[in-house]
Amino acid sequence: MTRCCPATVRNPAFDAPHVGEPLDVAFDAGVNLAFAIAAPTVPPRLTEHSRRMAQRIYRVAERVYCAVGYAIANIIFVVGDDGIVVVDATEAVSAAKRIYEDFCAIDPRHAGLPVKAVVYTHNHTDHTGGVRAFVDEAALEAGRVEIIAHRTLMDTVINNANLVAPILATRSAYSFGTLLPAGATGKVNAGIGPVLIAEPASFFAPTRVFDDALDIELAGVRFQFRYAPSEADDEIVMWLPDLGVLLSAEVIQGECLANVHTLRGTRYRDPVRWYQTIDMMRGFGAVHMVPAHGRPVSGATAVAEVLTVYRDAIQFIHDQTIRHMNFGMTPDELAEAIPALPPHLAQHAWLGEYYGTVKHSVRQVYSGQLGWFDGDPASLDPLPRGERARRTVEMMGGTDTVRAAARVALGDGDWRWAAELATLLVRLDIDDADARSIKAEALRELGYRTENTNWRNWYLSAARELERAYEDLPFAGSASLASTDVLRAQPLRNVFQRFSVCIDPARCADLHATLVFRIADRDEAYALELRRGVLQVHERAPATADLQLALDTATLYGLLRDIAAQLPAGLESGAIALERGTREQLRAFFDSFDRPARRMPALAGR
Secondary structure (H helix, E strand, O other), X not given: OOOOOOOOOOOHHHOOOOOOOOOOEEEEOOOOOOOOOOEOOEOHHHHXXXXXXXXXXXXXXXXXXXXXXXXXXXXXXXXXXXXXXEEOOOOXXXXXXXXHHHHHHHOHHHHOOOEEEEEOOOOOHHHHOOHHHOOOHHHHHHXXXXXXXXXXXXHHHHHHHHOOHHHHHHHHXXXXXXXXXEOOOOEXXXXXXXXXXXXXXXXXXXXXXXXXXXXXXXXXXXXXXXXXXXXXXXXXXXXXXXXXXXXXXXXXXXXXXXXXXXXXXXXXXXXXXXXXXXXHHHOOOOXXXXXXXXXXXXXXXXXXXXXXXXXXXXXXXXXXXXXHHOOOOOHHHHHXXXXXXXXXXXXXXXXXXXXXXXXXXXXXXXXXXXOOOOOXXXXXXXXXXXXXXXXXXXXXXOHHHXXXXXXXXXXXXXXXXXXHHHXXXXXXXXXXXXXXXXXXXXXXXXXXXXXXXXXXXXXXHHHHXXXXXXXXXXXXXXXXXXXXXXXXXXXXXXXXXXXXXXXXXXXXXXXXXXXXXXXXXXXXXXXEEEEOOEEEEEOOOOOOOXXXXXXXXXXXXXXXXXXXXXHHHHXXXXXXXXXXXXXXXXXXXXXXXXXXXXXXXXXXXX
């Protein structure tokens, strides 16, 4: 790849209309990682959206630079008197290093300034995963650099790493299209950025945290940190009062409608807190706004406009969902009753449904307020879905009739109906190759026609799953959310807690046993009490225990991917000592655990 000097003429194919004053391009790499070529399998508006993602570093104001298009998230540099503050680090060390190299090419003085602080605007990996490009253990231990975040950030990091990492990893791969080829029949862009770069994430725990507000000077620049609950409960924004710059984090999710709900899965995103946070940000009267995704906005009028329409869109989704809920509507009915924003919002350049959609957002507002139950008692204890599919197909005249109807729907371009009919057949027989093929074709056609990148990537990823493209794909499950850096950054008690969600109660219905892990290099001990299908973690070892293992911290981390499989080798080598109990008892204890999945969970082909 040839890197362009700052004076290089920009490629007009990468340009797209922009809200606000003209952008000052300090570095143009001459690259766009998004697919920005018109094609019949890509809606024109989605192609245009890709052109907003050219790989560039913008000079927003004196001291403030924003790197866009190198990864899914931006990196923001604030150049101080004696150092640099890095706001977010993207998802990848490789991307962060490239950004820093290009940032230093803008002005050689940048390379001579040390990084004084890294800010995590929130817990998501695309904002933390590249941190090792700027920080290492020695710098942290010497106090040469600090990492700033909200006090609750580690809570979510720990939850995601220890409890839901495998399924979140799979669903994230579908949402961001990481398993799809780039191009006209695959991933086009990631909605909020050109592409999610898939590589092991680095991580360090924050060294400075705060609750509601933190006013400090970093490298000679005044920062006002403010808690900003929105798309994440630990979100923070920064106001630079002397520069008129608002660093808006992911409260503003780039040049597209916010994901009031994310299809990959997350805890409830409260729309009311979200638009109230934006109202707080409107009070700064910013001249420049620099988001964590998308291009910056300059000009007080333009910043105020973007903030206003963005919060109005979120409030509209919330208020109209509540209004229709109070008429008794179910989630599916809500999606039909409120299919889109009103025209004055839907047509705004920062509210295209490339990332969030109204249809999937209204469903999460319902769930957040009322839960899963739609109010019809028939939903309380429905037939198992396989049995329901069998009876439905039988009532419709049998598999041949349903198959024929699905093929007619394909021929008529009735893709949604074809997918629904084929789904019945797949649920009857997951090995029905013809049914899988019909469903895959229907989903692929739906994907080619949607402007929303999440929907497109799910449609196309599921089509490939149905065609068995992923069955031989190695599956690490939690490689990003539960990377070694993430595990080392949290208390050991939380690391042990991950075992509690891997218990198969049928295998230990009559087993009550306690296993102590003595961590020799820390002089700590943790007890795992397995009580007939429930695992409780104790931070102190009991006076008596059935089993006890002694090992060091490094050995423990090495075991976590598949402890049952790796334990025998550790015992044989002496890296692990069995200090109490027998190997037969130890085997029985770990036989109660699920073995790590070697294949991705099936989402569409089941």
